[in-house]
Amino acid sequence: MKNTLSVLVEDESGVLSRITSLFARRGFNIESLAVGPAEKKGISRITMVIYGDYRTIEQLIKQLYKLINVLTVQDITNIPSIERELMLIKVYSNMDNRSEILHITNIFRGKVVDFSMDYLTIEITGDPGKICAIEQLLQQFGIYEIARTGKIALKRSSRINTEYLKKQLFNPLTTFTTSD
The missing domain is CATH 3.30.70.260 (ACT domain)
Structure with a gap:
């Protein structure tokens, strides 16, 4: 584990x-x-x-x-905590795939920090799951280089486990009932 x-x-x-x-x-x-x-x-x-x-x-x-x-x-x-990583990822880019790469970058709230005719370098910050997800999506274009920080984390003062809440709120099997 x-x-x-x-x-x-x-x-x-x-x-x-x-x-x-x-x-x-x-x-x-x-x-x-x-x-x-x-x-x-x-x-x-x-x-x-x-x-x-x-x-x-x-x-x-x-x-x-x-x-x-x-x-x-x-x-x-x-323990309920906030976890973040930073990744710089350099992806092969050309006129044919650039708009798709930029679209994926925007969905993940990343930003382009360097641009050339052959490469886009993207900065992405988030929890480790988000970092892995964008990396997997960008592999189809060809990844030239990656630099990642290690995970940083702090305990949540609210003690609310947001991972648990995400699973409950976004679980399609969860049903909500109202009482009169």
Whole structure:
């Protein structure tokens, strides 16, 4: 199972190296890793996506807490959260397919950030599902290059699980009844 960990660390040299070494020593691959300044000066937030079962993730969290400069570790996999990624994707483009590529880009609220006679470079931001969906649609035109950030995530203050709501609102089998 994919798990998303949010780790607050003191912004010191070598912290990221110690964390990634911990995972490497235990044979874990980090699928996604994003690091940036947090809400307080001198603190950074590391968001990482890793595979593992509940017991394994629990062990890794305990090991992370043993590292110097690690302040908090939170598994936000099953907590209502906001997740985003950024992708730059360069697609082969010509006069025949350009309007179709632009149409797909508009549907996904992306924007063209570079344009040439042979390529369009598109910037797209959204949840990981949206990023994968547009990538799959654009593959038919030929993808020349992709650069993706890792997933970043924050817990929802409202504690409302919008993924659950989407499934309920857009499920064709869901029926709504009114009461008098």
